[in-house]
Amino acid sequence: MKLVMQVRLLPTPEQAAALEATMYSCNEAATWVSQVAFERGQFKNFALRRHVYGVVKSRWGLGAQAAQQVIKKTCDAYASLKANLRAGNLGRPGSRRHRQATERPIAFRPQGAQPYDDRMLSWQMPDRTVSVWTTYGRIKNVAFTGSAEQLTTLELYRKGESDLVLRDGMWFLFATCEVPEAPLDTDPEDFLGVDLGVVNIATTSDGEIMAGRALNRMRTRERGLRRKLQKKNTPSTKRRLRKRRRKEARRARDINHKIAKHVVAEAERTGRGIALEDLTGIREWVRLRKPQRATHSSWSFAQLGSFIAYKGRRAGVLVVYVDPAYTSRTCAECGHIDKANRVSQAWFACRSCGFVDHADRNSSRNIRARAWELWRCGAQSPAPAPTPRKGNGAGRKRSPTASGARCASPVP
Structure with missing residues (x-):
């Protein structure tokens, strides 16, 4: 590679x-x-x-x-x-x-x-x-x-x-x-599901949460500082803007590298593959309120996904992409799907069986289960192409059926 x-x-x-x-x-x-x-x-x-x-x-x-x-x-x-x-x-x-x-x-x-x-x-x-x-x-x-x-x-x-x-x-x-590249492990014992998000950068199906609080706070601060400096528009503010440019991107890149390294190391240690959501086109098929747009646009999910993929290839860890449809609304215990299951950004409560869990942890368990089921069935079809959605898509996943998956490495 x-x-x-x-x-x-x-x-x-x-x-x-x-x-x-x-x-x-x-x-x-x-x-x-x-x-x-x-x-x-x-x-x-x-x-x-x-x-x-x-x-x-x-x-x-x-x-x-x-x-x-x-x-x-x-x-x-x-x-x-x-x-x-x-x-x-x-x-x-x-x-x-x-x-x-x-x-x-x-x-x-x-x-x-x-x-x-x-x-x-x-x-x-x-x-x-x-x-x-x-x-x-x-x-x-x-x-x-x-x-x-x-x-x-x-x-x-x-x-x-x-x-x-x-x-x-x-x-x-x-x-x-x-x-x-290291020899690819084509017979993983299981999959480590990873849910990518804005509030929590990554959450694994083992229950580990990599919070994005510090990064989001830094991004908000940098955004406000840029706005003030651009409004003032003096030679000194222009020098300050040039000095600070790319600082936010470098910080986010460093955090994504560390998270990807940790996730791949954990999967390699336990002999598992890694399951990610295929979020291709998410910026086109969701509509957001104005206060949410800057945060959503700065979400570096693609960069983190690419880091996990190439580090996985170096380590011989299989990386599988699954359709993200309804992973945040599906109960990881009974499989019940309901929009009302997601009671808040942080919490999930099943309306059918009463199961309560952290929302991102529940999503990561669904991602893991979906990848394992598809891998056992030998599914090789790519995830369905994203389609434009109308309405507020802040907490919505893609609507097509969850029957597709694609792999970052060849299927045996």
């Missing part, structure tokens, strides 16, 4: 100036290549290269391999745009967002990331340095640092391109690594 390792570069001022000039030249050249590709309708690497390769080398002083990377970077950007349009991520055809994306060529930021292959970038792992091509020639002995785990993974499994990134005045290299 492919993983991306991030290490920080520690260049001298002269080295940093050469790297920055190279990044500006490459992105300026990529913007020009994008204009040519847009005018000619040529978005394939080989066809576009005939029109721009010589000009890119002569006008911006790029080497042969750097010019190739600039052209490839432009073609990859248009391929991503095409995929997003096909998936509907940029709105419907004719909408304002769709027109903005299709009616003009792609432009690259002056400090946009620049890909490097092994001909342009070489690693000296024992010395913790890299040698990098720049428009001022090749600069050597650029120091880098990272955690012990990152450096070990780099030394053992690095393969392919690396991206040079300038972020908030700091230089980074994002290196691609081909990490071997």
